[in-house]
Amino acid sequence: MKYLQSQITELICPRCKNESLDFNNDVICCQNCQQQYEINNKIPLLFWPEDIDAPSGNITNLVKAFYEENPFPNYNDLDSVGSLMQKAKEGIFAKVLDEQLPFGIKVLECGCGTGQLSIFLSIANRTVFGVDMCLNSLKLGQAFKEKYELQRVNFLQMNIFQPIFKPESFHVVISNGVLHHTHNPKLAFSSIAKLVKPGGYIIIGLYHKYGRIWTDVRRLIFNLTGDKFKFLDPRIVDVNLNERKRHTWFMDQYKNPNEYKHTIGEVMVWFAENGFSFVNSIPKSGLGKKFSPDEKLFVAQSPGNALERFLVESSMIFTNSKEGGFFIMIGKKEG
Known part of the structure; x- marks a missing residue:
């Protein structure tokens, strides 16, 4: 556990937000509030619940139970690090992201599921933390990590509304296909946005209002x-x-028990309210612009005007349904 402690210096207690954590055998203890957290299969169980009597807590528990029973995606067709890399590169976005994220940075994936993207991004000398509320999903990622002795990725259990990291700890925070399953996607975004360093980036993927x-x-x-x-x-x-x-x-x-849908304009408001500027989107938010394999993800693009965005987003009814009506937004934290 001392090795784990030396790797995860950004941790705070999700209950009291104190940094004084002590790693002891299979337990993490907060020296401030005395709360103890188990470590299961080398995965720190730092999920701190919301008020279980509140509607929000009920939704969180429902979604958590759903994914504990249905970990997504699985590793059935991945028998090596090479096969995982090949699978990731078949998706243009993951390939371009890996090519353009600098080496040596710290990345957080919120809602990593079984951790395939976290592992993929860690291979190129990046320190990656994959967090999810579902232990069964995390165990699949942890097993793959240990089998192939991957040292630059760590998996932890976390409630997205109760972060376990110090503010401004990461150069890049990714949350792909997660926020729209929470009880309050806007609040969830604000929660993880605090973890981005000034000048760093946030990348979120959401279900689209029309594409869905x-x-x-x-x-x-x-x-x-x-x-x-x-x-x-x-x-x-x-x-x-x-x-x-x-x-x-x-x-x-x-069959997911909870789902919201969003628009590019809506997320732009989230960006502005949390100190982020718009950088890019997939699909592009301006007319006549297409996402390409040589796309410069982190070069700021024009967000287009309201009419352009409406026309682009309306077209997603016909162009984006095969992939579940999904869109991605990238923002840069000011400062």
Whole structure:
């Protein structure tokens, strides 16, 4: 545990926010409030709940239970570090992100799931922390890390509303496909935004208000027919996916107990209220602009005007439904 303590110097107690943590065998103890946190499979269990009697706490518990039962994605088709890297690079965004993030920086992935992106980004000499509220997901990432002796990635259990890191600890904070499942995505964004260093970046991926329309239609059909007609989802009939992947995709897309949808303009307001300037988005927020494999992710782009954004976002009804109506925003912290 001393090795773990030396690697994670940014930790604070999620209960009292004090930095005085003592690592003892399989327990972390806060010297200020005396709260103790277990370490399971070398994963610090630092999830601190919200008020369990409040509606917000109930939603958090529901989503947590859902992903404990349905870890996403799994490692069934990954038998080496090379296969993980190959899989990650098949996604243009992950490939470009890895190519353009500097070496030697500290990265936090909030809601890392099974940790595949965290592991991928850590291979290129970056220190990466993957946090999630679901222990079963984290165990899959931790097992892969240990099997291949990967030293620059650490997995920890955390409630996104109760951060376990000091403010301004990371050069880059990533949260992809997470905030829209919380009880208050805007508040969740503000929580993780505090962890970005001045001049650093935040990258968030969210479900889109218009891009998600066909998913909502299919969900309604599935609910009315007892989950028949699954062939209506393009991913379900993809011959390249095994049965387990089809199941986890279906559960994640159609059975999640809580989901919100957002727009580019809405997230721009979040950026402004938390001291971030707009840098980039996928899809592009201006007319006639396309995301390309040689995209400069961290070179500031024009956000376009309200009419341009509306036209771009409306087109997502037809262009973005295959991937679940997803969009990504990148912001830079001022200062």
